[in-house]
Amino acid sequence: MVRDVERTGQSGAAAELALKAALRDRSQATRDGELESESTVRQLGELWLAETDRAVRLGKRSPSTAQQYNYRFDRHVRDGLGALRVRELTVSRLDRLVVEVHDRFGTAAAKTTRTVLSGMIGLAVRYEVLERNLVRDVGRIESATSSARALAIDEPRDLRRKLRADKRCRDWDLVDFMLASGLRIGEGPR
Incomplete structure (x- = not known):
């Protein structure tokens, strides 16, 4: 489909600029x-x-x-x-x-x-x-420095001891599974 495009202006140059802007900004239907x-x-x-x-x-x-x-x-x-x-x-x-x-x-x-x-x-x-x-x-998104860190060698033992003292945690058995597999919270079974 061909459509005529016209623009006017105070002068020939202004009309030409307006026409070029209209052609640039004209709706361009694509992909159906x-x-x-x-x-x-x-x-x-x-x-x-x-x-x-x-x-x-x-x-x-x-x-x-x-x-x-x-x-x-x-x-x-x-x-x-x-x-x-x-x-x-x-x-x-x-x-x-x-x-x-x-x-x-x-x-x-x-x-x-x-x-x-x-x-x-x-x-x-x-x-x-x-x-x-x-x-x-668009500007970069800067995040604050993360406070996440790996557990020190004695921390998993201490965590397991504390969680084994809780019946609900023992029943779920998730801590040992996650410590053994290295999975993060969102990656474990649901």
């Missing part, structure tokens, strides 16, 4: 019209999440990762940027959202939110709606 520059960020996010869900079904992505992406999109991105048009996204808007999430919810939430935004904007680039992934220029 699923996404264009006038689409909302919410629509972009829903399309990206559908792609993520498809990756889960194909075994290319973990279901828990997809759940985390859905949660961060619903909690932060949809409400923070969802009403904007894709063409209205800027590095500063994205950066502001990531900083706000970091300040209110912590480093892990900010990093996952940044990952969600990067995936969404990457999809817009693949659909040729945006020229580049704006999230690349």
Whole structure:
């Protein structure tokens, strides 16, 4: 389909600049019209999440990762940027959202939110709606130094002694399993 585009201006040069801007910003329907520059960020996010869900079904992505992406999109991105048009996204808007999430919810939430935004904007680039992934220029998320450390040689023995004194802990038998396997809390059996 071919559409004529016209723009006017105070002078020929101004009209030409207006025409070039209109052509640059013009909605560019691609891939069956699923996404264009006038689409909302919410629509972009829903399309990206559908792609993520498809990756889960194909075994290319973990279901828990997809759940985390859905949660961060619903909690932060949809409400923070969802009403904007894709063409209205800027590095500063994205950066502001990531900083706000970091300040209110912590480093892990900010990093996952940044990952969600990067995936969404990457999809817009693949659909040729945006020229580049704006999230690349969003500021780094610095985390506080971690206080996590490995147990000293005598600490596991002391922990086992204390836990064996508790009937419920003995019944669960998780401590010995986790100490023997080296698994972290989230990696053990449920």
